[in-house]
Amino acid sequence: MVNAIDKEWGDLDILVNNAGGQFPMPAELISENGWATVINNNLNGTFNVSRAMANKFFIPKKSGNIVNITAVVSRGFPGMAHTGAARAGVQNLTMTLGVEWAKYNIRVNSVAPGIIQTSGLETYPDMVREHLKTVSQVIPMKRLGTKEIGYSLSGGFVASTMCTVYLPGQYILNYGNEEQKREYLPKICSGELVGSLAITEPGAGSDVSNVKTLAKKDGSEYVVNGSKMFITNGVFGDFILAVCKTNPEAGAGGISLILIDAPTDGLSRQPLNKLGWHASDTADISFDNVRTPISKLVGEEGMGFYYLMKSLQIERLVLAIGGYAGCEAAMRETLKYMSEREAFGKTINKFQVLRHRIAQLASEIECVKQFVYYCTKLTVDGIYAVKECSMAKLLATELSDKAMSELLQCFG
Ligand SMILES: Cc1cc2nc3c(=O)[nH]c(=O)nc-3n(C[C@H](O)[C@H](O)[C@H](O)COP(=O)(O)OP(=O)(O)OC[C@H]3O[C@@H](n4cnc5c(N)ncnc54)[C@H](O)[C@@H]3O)c2cc1C
Structure with a gap:
């Protein structure tokens, strides 16, 4: 990696150690090999890469930045003994390197993002998911983080940002x-x-x-x-x-x-x-x-026109992401309200006519979301997916109009 960076750019300004991996498991069942793999991946990897980059680029020029991405699991989390230990190690390593390498003008910091709701979490064992419910209660919003800015429930904020x-x-x-x-x-x-x-x-x-x-x-x-x-x-x-x-x-x-x-x-x-x-x-x-x-x-x-024609599909894709994410955010709020609001002696989420509407919309949102993911993959793979991104924008934004209007009806 050091040689490749040296060959391509000849210098390095900032190193972000973001690689990591884990498998949730009760501590008593973690094998020696499993423990070593996670520690090696999360902690040893961070140290090895930091040392290599510092020796090659940062120490000789007496300047550099290292940002280590850790995780809140280092504060104690069931099923994550190996990851938590590794992440806590990274935090200590960050502080130690910061003190040691200050003389080389190298800044070393860490960021520990909170827990983000992704489909991967659904596959975690019950003990982890139960703990997440408890954790959610100490988060001011009373829920885990969400991954797309489109979930913010403010289209204008999303558009500007x-x-x-x-x-x-x-x-x-x-x-x-x-x-x-x-x-x-x-x-x-x-x-x-x-x-x-x-x-x-x-x-x-x-x-x-x-x-x-x-x-x-x-x-x-x-x-x-x-x-x-x-x-x-x-x-x-x-x-x-x-x-x-x-x-x-x-x-x-x-x-x-x-x-x-x-x-x-x-x-x-x-x-x-x-x-x-x-x-x-x-x-x-x-x-x-x-x-x-x-x-x-x-x-x-x-060349401006050609640059625009080549790049506008990214704008379309971003609007498509905002479209389906807005639908999901509205769906989440609607389901919450429906589970609390009572009419005729029961919560309104028990009424079959509303459940049909929710099922229909949820299916459409999921289909559009998967198509947007596909378009995102094409784009990330460097494919000029102008047709697909245009389709995604059309479907996601029209679905957004429909979903907002129909979900609003569930609020009375
Ligand atoms: C909230 C918002 C934010 C925006 N932000 C930006 C921005 O940051 N930067 C920027 O440059 N622009 C921005 N725009 C402008 C946007 O890109 C234009 O509105 C869009 O390109 C359409 O242009 P127009 O409004 O002039 O409509 P027109 O091109 O005049 O189109 C009017 C109607 O005719 C239809 N039409 C046009 N050509 C054809 C055709 N060949 N065949 C059939 N039908 C056709 C259109 O579909 C539309 O229904 C923004 C618009 C909005 C609403």
């Missing part, structure tokens, strides 16, 4: 130069920078190649004029990745992606009053001789 990462963020990652990546990506990840991707205009929506916003070169700067419509994060965002014509005669081949930091002279941004998603700001933007350095061009001039 996902926007920066998956809209402007992915273009900077895939087509930006090193300087742009260093300037924007860490702050996008940390949440310090909020950004938008401005494609749509009053006269160009589905017809992306018809954008009119013009970016003309003037010395070392572009001068941008035009307007954009319906731009997520447009009002409060720190930067806009603007889709501009740099060569109006060249049609789709004259479109470029240009970063504009905000606020700046000549840029005005008005919030739009929407039907919903009030947690997400959506803007009407105008550029009046807005100046931005030529170094803010992302990728090659004239």
Whole structure:
């Protein structure tokens, strides 16, 4: 691994030790081999990789960051004696390395995420699942964590948060130069920078190649004029990745992606009053001789349309995930209410007509979710799954409309 990193990048800034593995089992039944495997995987692996990376990269340059991912099982958890011991070991190792390697300016920290509700948990033995019920009671939300941000029950919050990462963020990652990546990506990840991707205009929506916003070169700067419509994060965002014509005669081949930091002279941004998603700001933007350095061009001039066509399926996929996750979140809340609300002497989850509705919706949500997982896998495998991602967005968002409306009826 050290050699591969050295060959590919020649340096390392941050090491995240995230690998781990476990099998829940009562302590008295864990074999010597099973114990050793888990300790080796979780604890020894963390030490070995940290030592190797420190010797090769961090100690020689007297700089580096190590983040060890541990888990809350280190605080005592039935069925997890081996994992808990290993994770507790990682926590101690983190503190020890932090003290020892401070002289090399290496920061060593650990993060211990809480327990996330996944389908894997269902396969755990009863003793673990029983304990999880107790654990849930000391969590302020009285439930385990959920894995998708889409479960937050606020579509607007999800839209705004996902926007920066998956809209402007992915273009900077895939087509930006090193300087742009260093300037924007860490702050996008940390949440310090909020950004938008401005494609749509009053006269160009589905017809992306018809954008009119013009970016003309003037010395070392572009001068941008035009307007954009319906731009997520447009009002409060720190930067806009603007889709501009740099060569109006060249049609789709004259479109470029240009970063504009905000606020700046000549840029005005008005919030739009929407039907919903009030947690997400959506803007009407105008550029009046807005100046931005030529170094803010992302990728090659004239390639913007092709970058967009290649990348929009990620946006579709993200919306599909939000669609089914929103359905699942609404279903969870509905089932909870139905198990508490009584009518005609029994809880309403006993009424067969409602149970039929829930069964039908639950089946549809599961089917769409599995299809979205399939699209995600295609995308992760590097396949250009534009057809499948478009289908997923269509099905998941339409199902979301239907599920919200039908589940709402269960609340009276
Ligand atoms: C909440 C929200 C957030 C948004 N955020 C952003 C953002 O961050 N950045 C951004 O750039 N844009 C954003 N948009 C804009 C969005 O991408 C556009 O609304 C979308 O591309 C459609 O464009 P339009 O609204 O101009 O509709 P139009 O393109 O004018 O379409 C109007 C209708 O005609 C139909 N239609 C269009 N072309 C055809 C065709 N060839 N055949 C058949 N029917 C057709 C459409 O399906 C639609 O029903 C956002 C929109 C909303 C609602």
